[in-house]
Amino acid sequence: MKDQLARLNARLDAIGKRLDEKELRIPVDLVTGVLFALFALVIFQVMPDQVVVSEKDVVNGRAFPTLLMALMLLCCVMLIGKELYKLATRQPLAWKTINLLVEVKALIILLILAGTYFLSRLTGLFVVGGVFCCLGFLLYFRCRKPSYYVITVALAVGIWAAFRFVLGVNF
Amino acid sequence: MLQHIVPASGLLFTLENILWINIGVFIGSVFAAIPGLSVILCVILFLPVTYSMTAIPGMMFLLGIYCAGGYGGSVSAILINTPGTPHAAATMLDGHPLSEQGRTKAALKIALYASTFGGIFSALMLLFLGPQVAKVAAQLGTAEYFMVCVFGLTIIAGVSGKSMIKGLISACLGLLISCVGSDPMTSYDRFTFGIPRLYLGLDLAICLIGLFALVEILAKAEKKPGSLNLDARKIKDDGVITKDEYKRLVRPTIISSIIGVMVGIIPGTGASEASWFSYNTAKNMSKHREEFGHGSVEGIAAAESANNAVTGATLIPLLTLGIPGDGTVAIMLSALMINGLNPGLSLFTTQGDIMYAIMLGLILVNLFMLLQGKFLTSLFAKVVSIPQEILTPIIVIFCFAGAFSVNENYFDVGVALIFGILAWVLRKLELPPVPILLGLVLGSMTETNFRRALLISNGSPGIFFSSAYCIIFLILIIAAVGTIVRGKVLERRAAAKKED
Numbered sequence: 093m094k095d096q097l098a099r100l101n102a103r104l105d106a107i108g109k110r111l112d113e114k115e116l117r118i119p120v121d122l123v124t125g126v127l128f129a130l131f132a133l134v135i136f137q138v139m140p141d142q143v144v145v146s147e148k149d150v151v152n153g154r155a156f157p158t159l160l161m162a163l164m165l166l167c168c169v170m171l172i173g174k175e176l177y178k179l180a181t182r183q184p185l186a187w188k189t190i191n192l193l194v195e196v197k198a199l200i201i202l203l204i205l206a207g208t209y210f211l212s213r214l215t216g217l218f219v220v221g222g223v224f225c226c227l228g229f230l231l232y233f234r235c236r237k238p239s240y241y242v243i244t245v246a247l248a249v250g251i252w253a254a255f256r257f258v259l260g261v262n263f
Numbered sequence: 264m265l266q267h268i269v270p271a272s273g274l275l276f277t278l279e280n281i282l283w284i285n286i287g288v289f290i291g292s293v294f295a296a297i298p299g300l301s302v303i304l305c306v307i308l309f310l311p312v313t314y315s316m317t318a319i320p321g322m323m324f325l326l327g328i329y330c331a332g333g334y335g336g337s338v339s340a341i342l343i344n345t346p347g348t349p350h351a352a353a354t355m356l357d358g359h360p361l362s363e364q365g366r367t368k369a370a371l372k373i374a375l376y377a378s379t380f381g382g383i384f385s386a387l388m389l390l391f392l393g394p395q396v397a398k399v400a401a402q403l404g405t406a407e408y409f410m411v412c413v414f415g416l417t418i419i420a421g422v423s424g425k426s427m428i429k430g431l432i433s434a435c436l437g438l439l440i441s442c443v444g445s446d447p448m449t450s451y452d453r454f455t456f457g458i459p460r461l462y463l464g465l466d467l468a469i470c471l472i473g474l475f476a477l478v479e480i481l482a483k484a485e486k487k488p489g490s491l492n493l494d495a496r497k498i499k500d501d502g503v504i505t506k507d508e509y510k511r512l513v514r515p516t517i518i519s520s521i522i523g524v525m526v527g528i529i530p531g532t533g534a535s536e537a538s539w540f541s542y543n544t545a546k547n548m549s550k551h552r553e554e555f556g557h558g559s560v561e562g563i564a565a566a567e568s569a570n571n572a573v574t575g576a577t578l579i580p581l582l583t584l585g586i587p588g589d590g591t592v593a594i595m596l597s598a599l600m601i602n603g604l605n606p607g608l609s610l611f612t613t614q615g616d617i618m619y620a621i622m623l624g625l626i627l628v629n630l631f632m633l634l635q636g637k638f639l640t641s642l643f644a645k646v647v648s649i650p651q652e653i654l655t656p657i658i659v660i661f662c663f664a665g666a667f668s669v670n671e672n673y674f675d676v677g678v679a680l681i682f683g684i685l686a687w688v689l690r691k692l693e694l695p696p697v698p699i700l701l702g703l704v705l706g707s708m709t710e711t712n713f714r715r716a717l718l719i720s721n722g723s724p725g726i727f728f729s730s731a732y733c734i735i736f737l738i739l740i741i742a743a744v745g746t747i748v749r750g751k752v753l754e755r756r757a758a759a760k761k762e763d
Binding site: 120121123124127128135138142143144145146149150151152153155156157159160161163164167168170171174188190194195197198200201202204205206208209212213218221222225226228229230233235240243244247248251252255259260261262263 | 312315426428429431432435436438439442446448449451452453454455456477480481482483484485650651652653655656657659660661663664667668671673676677680683684687691692693694709710713714717718721722
């Protein structure tokens with residue numbers, strides 16, 4: 093059993109090392125500008141369907157979101173313009189390095205969070221999701237101390253009990 | 264003011280309030296002592312707990328967390344050279360070297376005394392200045408209020424990230440999210456995408472759990488395994504501070520408290536700016552400059568008194584104008600509003616007793632922080648070493664339980680999760696989250712005043728430049744933007760010079 097665990101750990105370390113070497117560089121300001129400009133345009137597009145107005149209104153419910161999206165669009169144009177100017181004058185752009193290992197680890201954490209949510213929702217018992225969350229994170233951290241498992245699960249049940257019986261939350 | 268003090272004291276000095284203050288102070292100290300856990304995260308996690316409380320115990324609990332967080336951050340800064348909260352970074356410069364000289368307890372005591380002084384000084388300033396600022400706020404109409412909101416949002420968007428443009432994009436996003444749900448003036452639904460549950464809008468606490476708490480869980484992926492757990496040294500010294508040292512502490516503590524209050528009143532600035540500014544001032548004014556960075560007692564006192572002096576000052580614009588001084592008090596605004604307490608002069612006149620009870624309570628919070636710090640420091644020191652393996656799932660369970668308990672609905676937990684993912688993407692794009700928070704908090708107030716002002720003027724935007732207050736705020740907005748842009752340009756030039 094110990095050998096198998098050691099082998100598994102070694103394999104995980106090897107995969108981690110390989111992923112850690114893979115990096116992706118993105119021109120962060122340019123990407124932000126383009127993404128949010130598209131977002132503002134989409135909001136402009138869906139506004140007539142999503143915001144019902146009466147023709148009698150002097151200032152209707154679309155005025156404020158329209159103002160916001162116009163401002164967002166203006167900021168995006170400035171951000172993109174600044175980066176394009178840098179590109180034209182051969183100045184270094186603002187880059188962001190995305191590490192693949194970090195993103196994979198974040199995805200695993202997200203799966204644990206999603207698992208906790210769906211288990212709680214499907215069973216209707218928050219404590220089931222809570223226990224899954226504890227076990228998921230302890231395995232994620234590759235924790236080998238049995239006492240940590242006991243403490244964490246006990247705390248999870250304790251928090252559920254406190255919310256359920258002291259604060260009267262029905263879950 | 265005096266007519267409110269006696270009834271306010273009656274409302275404040277109850278067993279329930281004192282209990283909640285102490286629970287808040289304890290939780291705040293523990294959270295802030297653990298590197299990676301922030302005061303804002305703590306306030307978000309425990310905000311749902313206050314939903315079932317009345318205004319005074321709820322605010323006392325949150326203020327306990329907020330103030331004790333100012334001191335708690337210094338514990339890990341002194342013990343393990345890692346600030347528990349960003350504003351304790353200046354404390355670390357002298358706190359840890361003093362601890363290495365075998366004077367850990369003395370360093371912690373100086374931090375505690377200075378924090379308490381700063382906190383009480385700030386609370387007194389709130390008590391005296393708050394009602395006066397509220398009187399000015401009473402003269403503001405809808406157009407002026409809109410300008411105040413724009414001023415608050417601009418300055419916060421400008422200072423909370425590397426780029427002002429990105430801060431503004433974040434603020435716009437936060438304001439747009441606040442539009443989801445029923446129109447505040449016509450009650451027509453907006454951006455609900457056919458989801459009936461969205462008609463009620465997105466609850467602030469749920470959005471914040473995702474934006475600030477769940478994203479920190481995802482950020483564990485960025486940490487190297489070795490950096491997750493830290494060992495704190497044991498406190499072995501007797502903590503004696505000499506008479507001469509006490510004398511040396513007086514001046515930096517008083518001056519830094521004044522700086523802390525002045526910085527705290529300005530929206531968008533916060534404890535970090537105050538502590539660095541005060542630290543530098545104390546260094547320049549000291550007769551023992553050579554000790555700074557090597558365990559100076561004055562350095563610790565300056566940084567700590569300043570970051571706690573911010574706590575009461577940030578409440579001045581919050582309680583009088585509804586503009587939160589920083590992200591943490593922005594969350595407290597929702598705790599106030601849930602109890603029907605809307606910022607402004609009316610809060611000081613119609614709800615005067617409650618308001619004064621809260622302001623007096625801030626003094627009490629600092630006194631209990633002193634007591635807990637005196638007797639529980641060894642416990643706070645042990646907390647620094649709680650393993651992340653245990654801490655992480657517990658925070659997640661708190662987040663989910665908190666999100667669920669707001670409306671007893673799993674839909675909200677899903678929303679919190681989606682906001683967590685959104686915050687992760689924003690983090691990758693280097694967009695600051697604090698302007699989103701401010702946008703969420705101020706969204707309804709900004710829009711309502713904007714539309715009301717335009718209704719009054721029959722759609723003419725000239726109303727926003729029609730009064731003296733509007734012009735003053737316009738000048739302030741232009742000045743703030745100019746100062747921020749100038750600061751960024753100078754920062755960039757200095758960085759370029761350094762590279763050369």
